[in-house]
Amino acid sequence: MKNKSLVSITDYTREEHIQILNLAAEFEKHPIQKILEGTVVATLFFEPSTRTRLSFESAASRLGAKVIGFSDSASSSVQKGESLRDTIMTVSNYADIIVMRHPKEGSARFASEVAAVPVINAGDGSNQHPTQTLLDMYSIRKTQGKLDDLNIAFVGDLKYGRTVHSLVMALCNYNTTFHLVSPNDLKLPSSVKIHIKDKNLHYYQYTELVDVIPKVDVLYMTRIQKERFSDPIDYERVKNSYILKNHMLDTSKPNLKIMHPLPRVNEITIDVDKNPKAYYFEQALNGVFVRQALLASILGVK
Amino acid sequence: MKKDETGKELQVSAIENGTVIDHIPCESVFQVIKILGLNEVEDQVLFGTNLESQKMGKKGIIKVSNKFFEPDEINKIALVAPTATLIVIRNFRVADKKKVEIPDSIEKIVKCFNPNCITNNENVTTRFFVIDKQDLRLKCHYCEKITAKDNIWFY
């Protein structure tokens, strides 16, 4: 993967995904390895995302790299009207790799074409967020002991949630059975379903969360945003059907793990946090190991 | 009813040098004129629509004098009139005749329908993969969203 930009999850093959996950497991055992000393990582956040930025910066620091960049475009030359092309060309001179988040879809692909150094996409509008996908895969493999043949439920906004789209696409390589729980207005789009159909995998659609709980190994929860509904009454009608409460887990499988890309609003009640099946906080921590693995692989030191 | 190619062409008179775009779906004739900017050329442009056609029932036809289309222009024609045939005329004779073909990828001529796509916000040349030629669907190389037939706009 040396020098290979990561813009979309499908830029890397199934084998490359596995290599990253294996390397991440190594970093989980030995997180501090100063193998990137003398290397500069640029984190360019054209829109703020503290969680993702800190995770990357922590990963870079644990590898001994220096971090430069900005945390939102108000504090950068972008505010003065500089084009993305010019910003990327300039930063290419100062850094060995660019990690970027940008509000426009396709910005990371474009940056990877103009940059002289590799680019890692840390989110481009509603399009892709591949490092989240890899950390989700890592979390699934770690808690279930495998990626193959699992029953995985996706709950909430399946229409606009880019996290869901990328993870569904990646899991199509692993004989996954998909359980898709959403309001009718927020179903998984056909452009994503086509990947499931192409691989002849099974998927089931539900509108009620309770129906799916006993069947699955992973419950991947997402946030439903009010703005996504054209009619606020529709939102009021469905909002409580997609809230996970601790007592609802009584019928779940013993190996079930609950995941969430965070931040959550109210879709998982606080009483679930103490349940050993809750995994969302560890899931976020796994992001650091996965990002260490990516930086090390792309920069060619692992 | 038997009508040869010459007979049909007589419905709109012949040209000396230039290109005939034949077998255009009737509803696309005005769109083809627009996307090729034929409303602004100085040379003679003749067009007809709702003409009889053995192949299509009814068809449209456009004849442009002294005009030989570039590959980008031919791709545009293919996108809005996939049934079209291009006939190059030199000295009143058919010099070349071919069906237009929708290419596998399209550069710079089409706008991405997604207003939040980087190509609509920075000076970036658009690029699409044609994922469905029958029911025209173009996947943006940048934002990965799909521009469908009804949303296609040209630069």
Ligand SMILES: [Zn+2]
């Ligand atoms: Zn686009």
